[in-house]
Amino acid sequence: MKKIKIFLVAISFIITPFSIGAQSVEDIIKGRKAMFSENYQNAKRISILLKSGRIDEAKPLMEKISKNYIKLLDYFPENTKEGFKTEALPSIWENKKEFNDLMKKASDDMIKLAEAIDTAEDLRAIQKKLMWSNCSACHSKFRAPH
Numbered sequence: 001m002k003k004i005k006i007f008l009v010a011i012s013f014i015i016t017p018f019s020i021g022a023q024s025v026e027d028i029i030k031g032r033k034a035m036f037s038e039n040y041q042n043a044k045r046i047s048i049l050l051k052s053g054r055i056d057e058a059k060p061l062m063e064k065i066s067k068n069y070i071k072l073l074d075y076f077p078e079n080t081k082e083g084f085k086t087e088a089l090p091s092i093w094e095n096k097k098e099f100n101d102l103m104k105k106a107s108d109d110m111i112k113l114a115e116a117i118d119t120a121e122d123l124r125a126i127q128k129k130l131m132w133s134n135c136s137a138c139h140s141k142f143r144a145p146h
Contacts, residue, residue, distance in 0.1 A: 029084040032075035035068045062114040069107035087144045106134035
C-alpha cells in the first residue's frame with residue numbers, strides 16, 4: 001500500500017506540469033489565486049486553533065499549506081503575467097529563482113511549524129517566524145498592494 005502511495009505521488013509530480021500547461025491563462029491565474037486564498041484562510045484557522053490549544057487540528061492545515069506552496073511553483077508560467085485581475089508583480093518572473101526559493105522555504109517552514117508546535121513555549125512567536133514572515137516577505141516584493 002505504501003509503495004502505491006509513493007507511486008501516485010511521483011506520478012502527480014510528473015503529470016501536474018503537463019496539466020497546468022494545458023490550462024488556459026485564466027484558469028492558471030484563477031487557480032493560483034484560489035490556492036493563495038486557501039492558504040490564507042487556513043493560516044487564519046491555524047491561528048485560531050493554536051490559540052485555543054487545538055494543536056492536532058492545526059497540523060493537517062499546515063501540511064495542506066505546505067503542499068500548496070509546492071504546487072504553486074507550476075502556476076507562474078511566462079504567459080500569466082497579466083490579466084484576470086492578477087496581483088502578481090513582474091518581479092516574480094524577473095527574480096524567478098528568488099520567488100521559487102521563497103515558495104519552497106514557505107513550504108518547508110510549514111512542516112517545521114507542525115513539528116515545533118508540540119514543544120514551543122511561545123506559539124505566537126514560532127507561528128510568526130515560520131508562517132507569517134513568509135507571507136510578508138512574498139507580499140512585499142511579489143504582490144501588488146491592494
